[in-house]
Amino acid sequence: GAGVSQSPRYKVAKRGQDVALRCDPISGHVSLFWYQQALGQGPEFLTYFQNEAQLDKSGLPSDRFFAERPEGSVSTLKIQRTQQEDSAVYLCASSLPGIPNNEQFFGPGTRLTVL
């Protein structure tokens, strides 16, 4: 497709369940970012990949959060033992490397609700 796609678009989980959120970046985009957007807030950085290498995971809120991009394309954000505070929209973005062409293109997001 032409843009960044994310699946599922909506996910409802019971507290304690594990979830996996998928991101398909734009073809050829080397950089991939995950952000978390809580209700009424701006997006907050979670983690960053360049190809398959996870170069920055400083924004992951706890060790229950794990992200991977094994072949340098599709990425999965996994949340183990979900808690209510994990409820948010999870946004994925991809970009080309280098300045000034590294505009981040965002996907529609996955809205996670933890009951």
Add this chain to the structure above:
Amino acid sequence: AQSVTQPDIHITVSEGASLELRCNYSYGATPYLFWYVQSPGQGLQLLLKYFSGDTLVQGIKGFEAEFKRSQSSFNLRKPSVHWSDAAEYFCAVGLMEYGNKLVFGAGTILRVKS
């Protein structure tokens, strides 16, 4: 620490009126600045960006923004608002030393009244 402040949570303007959304940033190096728009249920769309050069940048949909280093500001403007501009607007600073990860403000919700 790097941060972005959008002082106005909500703004309401009449259709056809001018618009200015405020953004202030805190960043030690030369900032790379962005404005994104988010409509309900949609992803973020880039309106414009500033990397260097002319401090007045033009974007899509008739928006422009002016970078003022002395005021640490990057305010977004539009001379005449359309009803379709109603959305949430986010200002962000890109941290180049961290692969250009973005630090966002909390957003400003724009309402347009006819």
